[in-house]
Every structure is written in C-alpha cells, then in structure tokens.
Amino acid sequence: MDLETEIGRNSTDSSLEGHFLIAMPGMGDERFARAVIYVCAHSPSGAMGFIINKPQPVGFGELLTQLGIVASERDIRLPKSGQEICVCMGGPVEKGRGFVLHSDDYDSESTVAVDDNISLTPTIDILKAISKGVGPTTAIMALGYAGWSPGQLESEIAANGWLTCKADLDIVFDVELDSKYGRALGLLGIEPAFLASEAGHA
Numbered sequence: 001m002d003l004e005t006e007i008g009r010n011s012t013d014s015s016l017e018g019h020f021l022i023a024m025p026g027m028g029d030e031r032f033a034r035a036v037i038y039v040c041a042h043s044p045s046g047a048m049g050f051i052i053n054k055p056q057p058v059g060f061g062e063l064l065t066q067l068g069i070v071a072s073e074r075d076i077r078l079p080k081s082g083q084e085i086c087v088c089m090g091g092p093v094e095k096g097r098g099f100v101l102h103s104d105d106y107d108s109e110s111t112v113a114v115d116d117n118i119s120l121t122p123t124i125d126i127l128k129a130i131s132k133g134v135g136p137t138t139a140i141m142a143l144g145y146a147g148w149s150p151g152q153l154e155s156e157i158a159a160n161g162w163l164t165c166k167a168d169l170d171i172v173f174d175v176e177l178d179s180k181y182g183r184a185l186g187l188l189g190i191e192p193a194f195l196a197s198e199a200g201h202a
Contacts, residue, residue, distance in 0.1 A: 018115030090142025106136035
C-alpha cells in the first residue's frame with residue numbers, strides 16, 4: 001500500500017480514518033493484544049494504522065543519535081510541550097521504517113493530512129526539524145505499521161476482534177502509554193475489567 005496516496009483517498013462515511021481500533025480481549029494475534037490503533041487510511045483498497053500504546057525499547061533521543069541527526073541527546077531542542085516524544089511499536093509491517101504522527105502545525109513536502117488537526121510525515125526531515133526545535137508542537141513516532149488487505153479489517157471487526165470509536169488526540173499524543181487502552185475504552189463507556197469478564201463468559 002502506498003501510504004501517501006492512500007491516506008485521505010476514497011474516504012467515505014463508513015471509513016474509519018481518524019478512528020481508534022481497540023483490541024477485544026479475545027484478540028487471537030498476540031501482537032495486537034490490548035492494542036489501541038490509530039487508523040490513518042481506510043478505503044476499499046484496505047486499511048493501515050499505527051499501534052500507539054506499545055513502546056519500543058529505544059527512546060526518541062537515543063534514536064536521533066543512532067541516526068546521526070544529533071551528536072548527543074543534549075543537542076535536541078524541543079518545544080516545551082513536545083519534550084517527551086514516545087517511540088511506539090507501530091505494527092508488524094516494515095518495522096524498520098519510521099513514521100511521525102503529529103499536530104498540524106508542521107508541514108513538509110511529504111506531510112499528509114490524516115484528519116482534523118493531525119498529520120503524518122514519514123521522512124527524516126521531520127526528525128531533523130524536531131531536533132532543532134522547529135518541528136510540530138506534539139508528536140508520536142512509530143516504527144512499522146499495521147496493514148489490512150481489502151475487506152480484512154471489516155471481517156475482523158465483524159468477528160468481534162476490534163471495537164471502534166472516533167479518536168481522541170489527547171490519547172494519541174499522551175506519553176503515558178499504559179493508560180491508553182483503558183482511556184480508549186472509556187470513550188465508549190466501557191471499563192476494561194468489565195470487558196474482560198464479559199469475554200470470559202462468552
């Protein structure tokens with residue numbers, strides 16, 4: 001899937017772009033257990049999104065130094081509200097490729113608007129901008145992404161693999177990754193403990 005052309009294309013009233021996918025307790029794929037996914041593209045061609053609540057073992061500052069963008073983490077100049085940027089396991093596809101979901105106050109040739117107030121930039125330019133303090137106000141980085149072939153996501157939802165709801169940007173960019181699953185369920189008025197007990201009696 002060509003991410004840059006798919007995002008925002010063929011969006012319909014039934015599109016889940018800009019929504020959360022929240023894994024049900026019975027999710028059979030361990031990679032997505034208790035996952036919260038922000039959906040960036042959803043059309044008849046398939047879907048793609050990023051897991052936003054599973055951390056990578058490498059921190060953002062360490063990643064910038066590994067890439068040679070800065071000499072040391074002390075060289076990173078971030079706006080006050082963006083000093084903590086999480087690096088997440090975005091999904092099992094292209095795990096070595098980095099993507100930055102961010103507020104819409106940053107734009108480049110490769111930046112794609114995903115939904116109101118949120119954009120995606122998949123190039124190293126944004127990392128350089130962030131390191132210099134001229135990047136977006138808020139951002140989260142993902143290594144890899146989750147992708148679905150045509151009809152696959154719809155089938156998984158029909159099989160009760162996922163709950164869906166409109167995304168909350170405060171949750172998307174929150175640095176407290178462990179709380180995102182419960183907070184996302186809270187958008188639907190669901191307590192995680194209740195959901196687990198219901199699944200156990202299914």
